Amino acid sequence: MNFIFGIIILAMFIIALRVLWATALQIFSTLKHVTQAFHRYRMQRLARNRLPVIMPRSREDLDWLAISDSVRQEIQSRNRETNRELEQLELQYQAKQKTIKLYEADIEITKLERELLKIKPTIVSAETETKPRRRSKKVGESALANDKTTKTAQQVFQLREALKGNANALPVNQQARH
Numbered sequence: 001m002n003f004i005f006g007i008i009i010l011a012m013f014i015i016a017l018r019v020l021w022a023t024a025l026q027i028f029s030t031l032k033h034v035t036q037a038f039h040r041y042r043m044q045r046l047a048r049n050r051l052p053v054i055m056p057r058s059r060e061d062l063d064w065l066a067i068s069d070s071v072r073q074e075i076q077s078r079n080r081e082t083n084r085e086l087e088q089l090e091l092q093y094q095a096k097q098k099t100i101k102l103y104e105a106d107i108e109i110t111k112l113e114r115e116l117l118k119i120k121p122t123i124v125s126a127e128t129e130t131k132p133r134r135r136s137k138k139v140g141e142s143a144l145a146n147d148k149t150t151k152t153a154q155q156v157f158q159l160r161e162a163l164k165g166n167a168n169a170l171p172v173n174q175q176a177r178h
Contacts, residue, residue, distance in 0.1 A: 122161065
């Protein structure tokens, strides 16, 4: 029992030492910062009390025309540089506009190619249907009904194709029927 109490007291003593050590370090660092700030303040105050530095006057008279000419030339050179930058930006803008137009043209070409691929199978199927059909001599009522429905279906199909703008895709003999 005394052993356990001894360990507890020893642990509390170690914790107390660590707390005291951490507090002492914080106080030391705070004092260090305060002394640095005080030293900095003192130096600034001493610098304010010094006399201002006066530049000695040159004995030669200044050539104001030469100074104004050099300033004017500097301004003009800067303006030329900005004009060059504007011209370069304008050229870049025009190049990008042309690139955009090329992309738009590529998109239109791709769309037209897709439409052409959609039309090609209908052209092939229309060409295979152009063969003349042989009718049997015996025509029943059901055959007449089927023939009428296929003719109307074919006419509807041709009308749809013509409305889509694919009237040229139809064979010549089917275009003449309209």
